[in-house]
Amino acid sequence: MSDIAERVKKIVVEHLGVEAAQVKEDAKFIDDLGADSLDTVELVMAFEEEFGIEIPDDAAEKIQTVGDAIGFIKSNAK
Amino acid sequence: MFDLTGKTALVTGASGGIGGAIARALHRQGATVTLSGTRAEALEALKAELGERTHVIAARMDDPAEIDRLAKEAEAAMGKLDILVNNAGITRDNISMRMKDEEWEKVLQVNLTGTFRLTRAAMRGMMKRRFGRVINITSIVGVTGNPGQANYAAAKAGLIGMSKSLAQELASRAITVNCVAPGFIATPMTDVLTDDQKKGILARVPADRLGTPEEIAAGVVYLASDEAAYVTGQTLHINGGMAMI
Numbered sequence: 001m002s003d004i005a006e007r008v009k010k011i012v013v014e015h016l017g018v019e020a021a022q023v024k025e026d027a028k029f030i031d032d033l034g035a036d037s038l039d040t041v042e043l044v045m046a047f048e049e050e051f052g053i054e055i056p057d058d059a060a061e062k063i064q065t066v067g068d069a070i071g072f073i074k075s076n077a078k
Numbered sequence: 079m080f081d082l083t084g085k086t087a088l089v090t091g092a093s094g095g096i097g098g099a100i101a102r103a104l105h106r107q108g109a110t111v112t113l114s115g116t117r118a119e120a121l122e123a124l125k126a127e128l129g130e131r132t133h134v135i136a137a138r139m140d141d142p143a144e145i146d147r148l149a150k151e152a153e154a155a156m157g158k159l160d161i162l163v164n165n166a167g168i169t170r171d172n173i174s175m176r177m178k179d180e181e182w183e184k185v186l187q188v189n190l191t192g193t194f195r196l197t198r199a200a201m202r203g204m205m206k207r208r209f210g211r212v213i214n215i216t217s218i219v220g221v222t223g224n225p226g227q228a229n230y231a232a233a234k235a236g237l238i239g240m241s242k243s244l245a246q247e248l249a250s251r252a253i254t255v256n257c258v259a260p261g262f263i264a265t266p267m268t269d270v271l272t273d274d275q276k277k278g279i280l281a282r283v284p285a286d287r288l289g290t291p292e293e294i295a296a297g298v299v300y301l302a303s304d305e306a307a308y309v310t311g312q313t314l315h316i317n318g319g320m321a322m323i
């Protein structure tokens with residue numbers, strides 16, 4: 001399961017062009033990692049693709065930190 | 079210039095006068111096209127004329143489920159969607175005092191809400207692929223107004239505001255969103271005008287003739303092309319000088 005966290009972090013690094021060290025679980029996409037609102041939409045799309053899940057809009061709105069994303073995917077990935 | 083080889087396009091209202099000309103022009107530049115509208119026979123006839131690189135998907139633009147299906151099926155049929163031409167449109171003219179709620183709502187629903195829904199559905203793939211062209215067919219009337227067309231003018235003006243907002247949201251992903259605003263064009267939509275009405279209109283057109291669907295299609299081809307990558311949020315007026323704005 002920890003592999004999920006690694007995969008999420010890798011996607012964040014690739015998409016936002018940030019250093020892996022910055023991608024801590026409590027890092028906020030917008031405030032800490034420099035994402036804009038379109039970036040967050042794209043991250044959600046990338047998570048959906050990587051993990052073969054669907055993240056509904058209301059759940060996506062609550063995903064604000066790296067940890068939120070890992071948490072959601074852990075409880076929803078097959 | 080304006081080569082569209084390898085590009086894919088969805089044209090709504092392709093069974094109509096202007097939409098048919100747009101589909102032909104995009105196809106001629108090399109694009110694969112999906113033709114949409116409600117009259118399947120008319121769409122199939124155009125497909126038969128165009129031959130290869132053509133798909134038909136009938137869908138109603140006043141039904142949200144149909145619109146989502148159209149976006150999905152068009153992407154599936156062509157493998158991706160690069161160019162979206164929102165051209166389907168209707169009029170329900172009446173002076174405002176007499177305009178019925180249904181006339182107002184229907185025009186807003188097809189011309190404005192339907193366009194927004196289809197564009198939203200198409201955006202996802204465009205964002206992912208970092209390429210997109212959205213071209214909304216508005217009207218001169220959306221800028222100048224026209225007696226008897228409060229509903230239509232509101233919907234067409236709405237398209238212009240919507241396009242400018244989407245253009246700003248999507249510019250960083252290399253997706254452009256523009257409008258083409260025809261003046262008076264010879265199509266079934268304007269065939270219903272009486273000769274007197276036509277004469278009255280021509281008196282206001284410096285070019286002294288109606289425009290042709292092909293002249294609208296040429297503007298769409300330009301905005302769809304790689305050459306127009308730096309043009310976004312704009313309205314291209316094609317109206318024989320009827321309004322200079």
Ligand SMILES: NC(=O)c1ccc[n+]([C@@H]2O[C@H](COP(=O)([O-])OP(=O)(O)OC[C@H]3O[C@@H](n4cnc5c(N)ncnc54)[C@H](OP(=O)(O)O)[C@@H]3O)[C@@H](O)[C@H]2O)c1
Pocket residue numbers: 090091092093094095096097114115116117118120137138139140165166167168188215216217218259260261262263264265266267268
């Ligand atoms: N002609 C002009 O002078 C003029 C001027 C300014 C702007 N425009 C705009 O140009 C566009 C094309 O007009 P046109 O002159 O080519 O008109 P048209 O020949 O009447 O074509 C209208 C098209 O819209 C489609 N359509 C209508 N209601 C629909 C619905 N509920 N769901 C799906 N498709 C629907 C029709 O499909 P079906 O027939 O298959 O139902 C048809 O293909 C419109 O947006 C119009 O407002 C035209």
